[in-house]
Amino acid sequence: MTRLMGALAVCAACGWMGWSRLRWYQARCAALSALAHAMDRMASELNACQTDTAALLALLAEGEDCCAALFARCLAGLDRLDELPFDRLWAEAVRAAQLPLRGEETGLLLRAGEILGRYEGREQARLLHHLRRALETRRDLAQEEARRYGRLSLLLGLSAGLMLSLLLMPS
Numbered sequence: 001m002t003r004l005m006g007a008l009a010v011c012a013a014c015g016w017m018g019w020s021r022l023r024w025y026q027a028r029c030a031a032l033s034a035l036a037h038a039m040d041r042m043a044s045e046l047n048a049c050q051t052d053t054a055a056l057l058a059l060l061a062e063g064e065d066c067c068a069a070l071f072a073r074c075l076a077g078l079d080r081l082d083e084l085p086f087d088r089l090w091a092e093a094v095r096a097a098q099l100p101l102r103g104e105e106t107g108l109l110l111r112a113g114e115i116l117g118r119y120e121g122r123e124q125a126r127l128l129h130h131l132r133r134a135l136e137t138r139r140d141l142a143q144e145e146a147r148r149y150g151r152l153s154l155l156l157g158l159s160a161g162l163m164l165s166l167l168l169m170p171s
Contacts (some may be wrong), residue, residue, distance in 0.1 A: 007169050011161035018157020025146035025153070027066070027100040032139035034065035035099075035109060039132035042116075043125040050121035053086070054078055070097040087113040105138050 038060050045051040045059065054075065061072035074093035081089065090113025094106065101109065108131060115127045 003169050007165035010168065011158070011165045014161030014164065015154070015158045018154040018160075021153035021157070022150045024100050025142070025150040028102075028105075029139060029142045029146055031066050031099045031101060032105065032135055032142055034063075034067045036132050036135040036139060037065075038063075038067055038071070039112065039128045039135060043128040043132065046121045046125035046128070053117040056116070066099065067097070070094060070099065073097060086117050089113070090116070105135075105142075108134050108138065 041060065042056050045056055051059075057071045057075040057078070061068055061075050063071075070093055073096055074090055077084075077089040077093060084092075087110075091110055094109055094113070099106075099109075111131055112128070115124055115131065118124070119127065
């Protein structure tokens with residue numbers, strides 16, 4: 001009985017690892033989609049109203065998506081603007097948010113910190129529009145990767161668990 005319980009525990013642990021990877025792929029797609037939407041919203045606000053950076057961050061911090069915490073954290077850091085430039089505050093907020101992104105996607109997000117507050121409103125909007133398109137391209141690639149490897153991760157986890165269970169159980 002103990003062997004059977006151990007085998008089930010090994011199988012469950014490996015299945016959980018595969019399930020976690022599947023969920024990471026899904027969270028990555030959601031984060032990229034929310035970030036692209038946020039860049040579009042900022043660009044629209046800048047085009048229409050020339051909204052300042054603090055108001056943009058406050059607007060996006062009110063959201064319900066996974067990226068609202070990033071904007072809230074950056075907004076809270078604006079009181080340290082005398083000590084650090086905005087792009088460094090933004091980079092700290094991005095790292096603290098721990099969004100499920102790959103390195104090049106995080107690099108794209110860091111570029112937003114170099115754009116916001118640095119240029120005239122229409123120029124910021126234009127650059128954010130380009131950044132949105134780049135994020136949407138990455139989102140499309142992430143969705144394809146999630147379709148390809150998401151279920152495969154789950155199946156590999158379960159298969160590895162079953163194989164280990166069979167190898168570890170003496171006959």
